[in-house]
Amino acid sequence: MPETKFRSFRVDAVVLRHSDYGEADRLLTLYTRQLGKARAIAKGARKIASRKAGHIEPFTHVRLQLAKGRDTLIVTQADTVDAYLPLRDDLILTSQASYVLELLDRFTYEDETENSAIFRLLTDTLSRLASQLDPWLVIRYYEIRLLDHLGFRPQLFECANCGREVKPEDQFFSFSAGGVICPRCGQGLRHLHNVSVETLKYLRHFQRSSYAEASRARPSPEVQKEAESLMQGYFTYLLERELNTPGFLKKIRE
Numbered sequence: 285m286p287e288t289k290f291r292s293f294r295v296d297a298v299v300l301r302h303s304d305y306g307e308a309d310r311l312l313t314l315y316t317r318q319l320g321k322a323r324a325i326a327k328g329a330r331k332i333a334s335r336k337a338g339h340i341e342p343f344t345h346v347r348l349q350l351a352k353g354r355d356t357l358i359v360t361q362a363d364t365v366d367a368y369l370p371l372r373d374d375l376i377l378t379s380q381a382s383y384v385l386e387l388l389d390r391f392t393y394e395d396e397t398e399n400s401a402i403f404r405l406l407t408d409t410l411s412r413l414a415s416q417l418d419p420w421l422v423i424r425y426y427e428i429r430l431l432d433h434l435g436f437r438p439q440l441f442e443c444a445n446c447g448r449e450v451k452p453e454d455q456f457f458s459f460s461a462g463g464v465i466c467p468r469c470g471q472g473l474r475h476l477h478n479v480s481v482e483t484l485k486y487l488r489h490f491q492r493s494s495y496a497e498a499s500r501a502r503p504s505p506e507v508q509k510e511a512e513s514l515m516q517g518y519f520t521y522l523l524e525r526e527l528n529t530p531g532f533l534k535k536i537r538e
């Protein structure tokens with residue numbers, strides 16, 4: 285823990301998921317501003333009268349007081365900052381918010397490292413979904429920015445094979461190379477995906493712009509579909525590769 289000196293400390297957190305623990309307790313998986321991903325036990329949270337229970341549902345942005353137990357963190361106080369209530373009332377929004385949390389959960393491990401940029405991206409994204417902003421845009425923007433923060437920023441401006449600047453024409457995309465492959469290089473390479481010049485334009489725009497600027501984009505349904513399937517393919521590829529990396533498995537087990 286970074287704050288090893290203190291037995292008790294405060295964190296800002298989003299509850300990613302929870303599971304039953306013992307007779308009456310809950311084990312929370314959190315993404316915190318101060319510690320990155322962390323787990324903590326909420327004692328008695330399953331008792332109906334528990335004052336803490338309402339604060340620690342998934343999707344909730346909470347401020348927690350944590351104490352160090354022998355080998356786990358224990359929640360001693362919980363206050364809700366934002367419950368993002370609309371995300372609970374609408375099944376489609378619930379599934380979109382779940383995707384946002386799950387992506388982060390799968391790509392992070394408990395490394396006890398402060399990451400306020402990811403935390404802010406997470407809470408901003410949940411707020412945008414709860415405010416009924418265009419979910420396609422909210423989620424694509426989140427994906428592109430998350431890739432940046434995780435160290436997987438896709439190369440969208442130069443060919444990932446020859447390094448030449450990408451021209452305004454349809455291109456390929458390589459998951460293993462982590463970026464665009466120009467039509468010339470693409471002829472000799474396998475396992476490539478098509479990316480139209482229009483889709484590429486939006487992905488580049490999101491990579492370089494604030495959300496306010498990105499939100500002016502009006503992509504066609506074809507572009508929306510292509511960008512979504514490209515990003516999902518890339519995340520799936522990265523996840524499988526990471527899961528097969530000995531270092532990553534070691535970090536997860538620790």
Ligand SMILES: [Zn+2]
Nearest residue numbers: 443446466469
């Ligand atoms: Zn090339």
